Amino acid sequence: MSTIPDFGVSLPKKFKSASMGDIPALDIKSLFRMVVLGPSFCELYEYLRDKLDGFIMFADPDAPPSVDQVRHTPISSNKPEAVIIDDYSNDKLLQKNLFSHYYTRGRHYKLSTIFLRHSYFVMDKMIRLNAEYVAILKANSKRDLQIPKIHPPVRTSFVAT
Numbered sequence: 495m496s497t498i499p500d501f502g503v504s505l506p507k508k509f510k511s512a513s514m515g516d517i518p519a520l521d522i523k524s525l526f527r528m529v530v531l532g533p534s535f536c537e538l539y540e541y542l543r544d545k546l547d548g549f550i551m552f553a554d555p556d557a558p559p560s561v562d563q564v565r566h567t568p569i570s571s572n573k574p575e576a577v578i579i580d581d582y583s584n585d586k587l588l589q590k591n592l593f594s595h596y597y598t599r600g601r602h603y604k605l606s607t608i609f610l611r612h613s614y615f616v617m618d619k620m621i622r623l624n625a626e627y628v629a630i631l632k633a634n635s636k637r638d639l640q641i642p643k644i645h646p647p648v649r650t651s652f653v654a655t
Contacts, residue, residue: 525574527597527624528608529617532631542578558588561595565603576606589618597624 551566553559558579567573577596582588596607598620611617614628 523626524606525601525604526606526626527600528606528627528629529614529621529625530608530610530629530631531612531614532610534612558582558592560592561599561603561605564605569604572604574604574606576608579607579609581610581612586618589621594618594620594624597621 553564564577565575567575577600579593579596582593593609596605597609600607609617609621609625614622
């Protein structure tokens, strides 16, 4: 069985991006893409809004900004910004045409993205594939607990007799 190569290890440090692990206290990348799964009415959005009051700006939910319009500081400042998207589960086209770009191109704009969701498998596939962290607050179903995991290969040896 072959192993999955880690090409990031072979890069010299000067070529690694700022997203390679800059928050050692949390052991996460400074630029990250995360999906947070929680049940309806778990008040996570209100909790985040209260904790981050004064640090965040709310966009109109009927016209969310695209990934290249959301930054408030110049990219040259090297200051990362976070985008929190609160459950657009009913609008699959918006997930595919707009929010998936936060996960594929957001790091180029120094954006960290947190998508608050109710179900893992209902969201767009591009978001699922590019999320580096998944936090499950409370699963809505057993299917949400069956998120694919990458395990190291099992090494076996056979002895011919």
